[in-house]
Amino acid sequence: MGILEVKGVNKRFGGLQALGDVNLSVAENTVHAIIGPNGAGKSTLLNVLVGKLIPDSGSVMFDGNSVLGRQPYEINQMGISRVFQTPEIFADLSVIENVMIPCFAKRDGAFRMHAIESVGNEKNIREQAEAMLDDVNMLDKRNMIASVMSRGDKRRLEMAMCLVQEPRLLLLDEPTAGMARADTNNTIDLLKEIKEKRDITMAIIEHDMHVVFSLADRITVLAQGTPLVEDTPEKIKGHPKVKEAYLGE
């Protein structure tokens, strides 16, 4: 049993079958990549996992509990966090403030209540945020305003904002999209470091095969909403179906 078990998931948008009978099992403490051509259904699948979309049928179990029908914040509390394609940070706030905000929200997900509770407790929150920044090698940038940072550092900051909530499953939707090579490699290193330092499972959607092959333990290839093959990177590289459907050979 994987920490994440997707079974028979279907999702239609009008006449379009975006997901057709998707089965996916993600083993705990692994990096599982989901690849496939544009329109394959990758983002739709991710949206189902985080509760932004409800599938027409099928089941999604996280650590033995059903995810379906829960609100995104509830799923987040269950231990699933998502990193967006474009970093979602508070541009006008400092780096440390950006990390303190999800600390306030962490304990019970009810941001408002916890924020009230946290008044007078800011020192503790700041210490947590600093420890997190140290962990992603950003402590020296804690007082910088987020908007002036490089794309790679914004990604690093967003990762810190996610990790400070101590997720068990991190979902990444094209984390290196639009990045220059240096920032892409930086992100690969960061994800490897994160993986080494803590027990965490990652499901990553990615177009860049260099990223996929650098990080993934398992790869699922989606094509037209349905998993085509699931295997190790070595096997996927040489798979004739994958070459045909995805690499266009």
Ligand code: ADP
């Ligand atoms: P990918 O992320 O693999 O590129 P998507 O999951 O975004 O693919 O999309 C899968 C298919 O579903 C595409 O054909 C897309 O146009 C369609 N689609 C995605 N979201 C919606 C939506 N909200 N309404 C209608 N069609 C959608």
Ligand code: MG
């Ligand atoms: Mg997409």
